[in-house]
Amino acid sequence: MTASDFDKIFSPYDPGDGKVRVRFAPSPTGQLHIGGVRTAIYNWAFARRNGGTFILRIDDTDPERSTEANTRAILDAMKWIGMDWDEGPEVGGPCEPYFQTQRAHIYQAALEKMKANGSVYPCFCSAEELAAKREANQKSAGYTGYDRTCRSLSPEEAQARIDAGESHVWRVKVPEDRGDIVFEDAIYGTCTFHADIMDDFIVMRSDGTPTYNFTTAVDDAIMGITHIIRGDDHLSNTPRQILVYEALGMKVPMFAHLSMILGPDGKRLSKRHGATSVQAFREAGYLPEAMMNYLSLLGWSLDGETTIFSLETLCNSFSIDRISRNPAIFDETKLAWVNSVYIKEMGAKRFVELAAPYLVSAGLTTAEEIESNRGWYEEIYPLVRERIKVMPEVVDAVAFLFRGTEVEFDEKSVAKVLGKEGVPEVIDSIIEVLGDDGLAWNAEAIEEAMRALLEKLGKKPKEVFQVARVALTGSMVSPPLFESIALLSREAVLARLESAKPIAQATFEAKQA
């Protein structure tokens, strides 16, 4: 591989339509992080808004930590939340391959070109030496980067040491007369870094693998990326990458650096803040639309007023100039609220789909049972629709429906509601009403009959309905009473009422004593 080979390989991809080309380039060293998805969403939405191309590239140049399973998980998470990509793994594209580990020949060729034009030099300092120097520097005058020991080696001596098989890396030779490195950032505006304090950073490791700042710049250029939308943490890498672009004679794209997402304590969001990966939120029962909606709003605003919007709206209205410069604190309470909005809109069919795994794993029912009795399960939806913010909450909300003739009583509810005088008599009359064979077993008929009973007994709604609620559900907090009764079998209802009677009696007596 030589410098001229590089020129053959290196013809930046350009479809010639002047359209936007953006990329999301995760490294598969773990799950897809919240900050990562947000970056992906902004890239994706930006491409969709402008009729451009969204590219997914896997930056897997860290062999120690990159795994195929992680790559898989990232692709799944991207799809789950609602994104698709025009080029990348699974779909291919004109710039294949989209895995950096498969692009070694390209980086090698780029290095040859840089060797040929003198923009890199070999460095023989060992990692230990460098670490020692760094430590010493940091203690005294403050760290200022590599001391450029090997930069002054004569080409002959350097070549001789390479030929002798001495271990070495390749460093970029920051031009002496470079002056300030200035670039445009669509979010921060003009950014300036002083080249004279820039480090001669490593581009190729001693084991022959390229480093991030090198591969990223090379690939972004070759793939014809027009806008690099990425995390703020890369801001100070940008001048390094610009040096690579310049050494290779490549065009510098537009940048857009996103501020970080912080945890509730104002520190960078990390594992110690709890769930931070898309998959974790998925498992916690959040809906993809809610994640997409909430994350879009974390650092971007549609108009300052609208908080709930569809994927389509996002794609039709996303713009970089409405991205905020402030770091944003991730607020799970608001995420939960957004989620509850989508739960209210999702419909009974999808509800059963999503609730099923939680009901099954809680041991309340089985997948087969749900399959053969879908209609009944769909009727649960209206009962919980406005009462749960995340899917797992469905378990506690409706567990009482699955206990047959048994009731799991909440002590406080029993004491407060069933312990009053005359409750057993009230229960008796409820049994009489609900035990009537002529009563149609649906919420409307049940409500009508129960209200008639109210009239007959001359009691307030609370005095009868709360008794029924606790007797049937075990708790003074439950979904709507008549709908709940209708979902239980008449046998179960009567049995539960019967067994509540002695409990009411005993509670009352205990109170008297």
Place this chain on the structure above:
RNA sequence: GUCCCCAUCGUCUAGCGGCCAGGACGGCGCCCUUUCAAGGCGCAAACACGGGUUCGAUUCCCGUUGGGGGCACCA
């Protein structure tokens, strides 16, 4: 330590020289109501500080303070 970035209610934000500083989450109160929710109505809640520029600064400039990020043969 050093370089870079940021600064409006508790939180996410609107604002791009003149606004009673708007919306949303959360909080609180009232209404509705058989519980819990949902819903409706309402309340409290912010321009970090100090200098300039200007007839006029939340908005522009400079400091201070506070916060964040980078400074690896990680990405």
